[in-house]
Amino acid sequence: MSDLRDKIEEVLRTVHDPEIPVNIYELGLVYEIRIGDNNRIGITMTLTAPACPVAGDIVREVEEKVKELEEVSDVDVTLTFDPPWTKDMMSEEAKLELGFL
Template sequence: MTEFSETMGEPLAEGVTIATEEQMVEAMRTVFDPEIPVNIYDLGLIYTCDITADGTVSVEMSLTAPGCPVAGEMPGMVASALAPLEGTGEVTVKIVWDPAWTPDLMSEDAKLALGMF
């Protein structure tokens, strides 16, 4: 399968406090899959989001299907949401296919929004 990734942002200035997990989650919740009216975080597409002491952010995410038409754009959309966040430096977002995404990864809010209860 094709690999998709995006890196953007600048190294964090020394002495700047790094962003919190909550701040990064809220930023990722502003990104939506164009085909589904639920944000990518609640869809369960974000597998990992790590930040180092120097503000470097690494995200591994998946998509709802390998043939998703926005596969090439989604990493940039997520990086664009995280890079301007105060306390983040360079942001790298990578699409991974293992494990495969399933609806079981969705939050209860996402399932409710999609009428899955």
């Protein structure tokens, strides 16, 4: 199971918020990755702002890229704003890249 999780995390690192030059995984926008029966994937994620104009594009890109993994049967992406995203959720690497350290 952890191999599939690693692959999903790797794919999520290829999805970027167009307004910030860091991938959504390092930004801390992915709250949860669930691997269910028949490798049905559930991803709970947020956005940097509730009014993000590209929200649909980011969610669609996550769904499409994770579905491309051979082992994955289906993907459900849930968007949440609870808890709201803060800069503290970013990885050290992302903070460094954006000049927050």
